[in-house]
Amino acid sequence: MKLFDLKIAAQQISSWLVMGWAIAFTNSTGDAAERNDTFVVAALDNEDSQRVAAEFCQAFEIPQTNILSLNFPAGDQLSRTAWEDELRPQVVAWLNENDSESKIANVITVYGTPLAVAAWEDERETKPWRDFYAKALDARLGQINQSIEKLAEIAGQPVAAEPTAEATLADMRKQFDDSVAAAQQSISSLKFDQLKTAKATLQSQVRIVAGLYPFLGSLKNESESGSTEAARANEQFHYLRGRTEALAQAAELMDRVPASFEREATILQLLERNGGLLSAIGWLKRQQKMVEENDSAASLDSELALVLWPKYRRLGTTPNLLHPAFETSPLRSVYRTLSVTRIDGPTPESALALIERATEATKIESLSGKVYVDLRGATGNDATANRKERWLQSVASQFKSVENIDAVVESTAELFPVDGCPDTMLYCGWYSLEKYIDSFTFKPGAIAYHLTPGDALGIHDSDNQGWCRNLIEKGATVVVGSVGRPEIVGFSSLDPKQKRVHPVALSSGMIVFGIDGLTPADPDDSGVGK
Incomplete structure (x- = not known):
């Protein structure tokens, strides 16, 4: 499904801009009962998937019983029919059985689970x-x-x-x-x-x-x-x-x-x-x-975010009710939306490295470093290109207006050069399709978002030269990607301690790799998962 086109003016972004992550856990300490707001989705017969899920639960004190293992078919693409008729009902049944008090708010997908749910093969929708x-x-x-x-x-x-x-x-x-x-x-x-x-x-x-x-x-x-x-x-x-x-x-x-x-x-x-x-x-x-284009493909993560909605259209756009624009909306109580992020990467070790980076990021009081925004200098009549340019310009403008934040903007058709972006805490750019440029030295907690269509689908391909795969490998703590057409995201505040990234829409192909906001378990503690 294509992304929901929410027009964000510069003055709106200023109230939403946050350096951070798409998931926030409410407790920084506590026992298993206090961590039942999160469950992990893993692949049943995949040892690497099970290992990443177990490591995450151990590091962040999530009960091992909160791992939901599903029999996913091999590959990064899951058929829409398999998801709707077989797997989605299993997730709903698990939640009904294990979350009777509706405490679960967060989902973690891990290495080994599909990245995308394909378009409909039949006409039921x-x-x-x-x-x-x-x-x-x-x-x-x-x-x-x-x-x-x-x-x-x-x-x-x-x-x-x-x-x-x-x-x-x-x-x-x-x-x-x-x-x-x-x-x-x-x-x-x-x-x-x-x-x-x-x-x-x-x-x-x-x-x-x-x-x-x-x-x-x-x-x-x-x-x-x-x-x-x-x-x-x-x-x-x-x-x-x-x-x-x-x-x-x-x-x-x-x-x-x-x-x-x-x-x-x-x-x-x-x-x-x-x-x-x-x-x-x-x-x-x-x-x-x-409808004729059957615009119904989505990321698995987006579909999981909506898994508790009793009915929704799998075609076109679906607004993300977790976005700050809906902070006071009663729709949130009607459409219970889960916050989903992914621990994944080119290899199981890459996924485990994301857990380590998230652990390290919790030790810093606030994010520090430079913001790099790479425009294209687009001036033509391409409405999509112009909208992305306007969004990036707004992001750059807002960061430039904040005291003690150094925002570097490349506003021409050139890319940031190799090794040209030291001390990166945030990078946003949107072109050079499948041709990553190794420009960045990422600080702990750094976020990177390159708006390239379908870029996330290449993270497990060893020959892939795309941005999503390389940004994960090169050390970003949080990487925003897409399995379809990319779109803008909302940053909800400039407070570095909130650490939140909000995709404007769900069921749109958006994926957020990496997490923060939950204090890891003390290695000397005998807590859950040890």
Whole structure:
């Protein structure tokens, strides 16, 4: 599934920025009963997976009984059918049996468990959504055709070929604009009574099909004309602009609610009230494309985060309710979301090294070092590239504004050079596909995120030259990767002791390798796991 596109402005990031990790344990000391907020998922018949799971539990005082071993098939890709029909029910059953008081909040996946859940092989999910969007589109095409017929009546012309579901949005818009132009031309010859009725019909159909924006442009021009009506037009312009902004924000907020047929119907109503039928049709066509592309692949970690949700859409986007944007949202109590991180790497030893780094990181009072942000200097029309650039620029800007943090920004198409980034505590960058550059000397607790598509899928490939594999091997304590299309993450505060990274969305392919926030067991203690 693709990542949820939550637009984070610079001022929002400032309240969310934290150097750290995606998982926080509430207790730094205590016995087994106090550590029952976490369970570990391992591969049943994989000795290395079992060893990493046991080492983690021993180091962090997690009861060995909190290891859930599943019979995963070999390989880093797990079929969607195997997950939904066989493995997911086992996880739910285990939680129902072992977590009757709903204390578990965290999941650790370890070396040997699959990285990704593949897309659907059948239509159990795609068909209901395909039918829903098709019916919604047909209804709106019928409304547009009715509007075109009314405009043709005003123009005294026969109706042109009506738009079909196969027509592009641009073609629909042009046909409607041509119909409006023809109607406007014929109106000038009408008598007063006929003129008044025709104008009212024309305005009504423009509002239904094209929304508020044509009127907004007209009012702006009138307000700047210097005419006697300019002041009134200016007042109406500001009122209408406020309304369009409110409707747009409402539609965006609805996108942060877990997907359902009811949510989609509400979004359609908001889009129609703002941008008319054409806006709703454009959105519907994008949703249809998502369904036809079967955009249902995800990381196993994302699916585990949602394993307690009784129902959710496996297509498209799923907002991460653990993100600070939902701090006060009652949705958290309805959709119980687990925080998932992974102890994994190119080899079992690499995974064990992540545990050691997390242990070392707990000994430091706060993170120290430099922040390195690598932009691409993108200036073209690629919306995805520009959005990533804006996010990285916001991250750089916020760190530069914080006292005692040295933020180094590469804003050209060049990469940071080999050995050019000493004392790294945070690195963010996003290009040089499958070509890692050994630029960094990582400090204890360091975080690294390179936004490369599917980069995490290469961590177990010895020939892989990607960033995720190498960032783990080269010493970062926390590495953010993706098994699909990468996206931005949220950093929740500048307090180094909170140590949190929040993916904007789940069921999106995001993986966070490495953990912190839980004090390791004292080696001289006789606690759990010894």
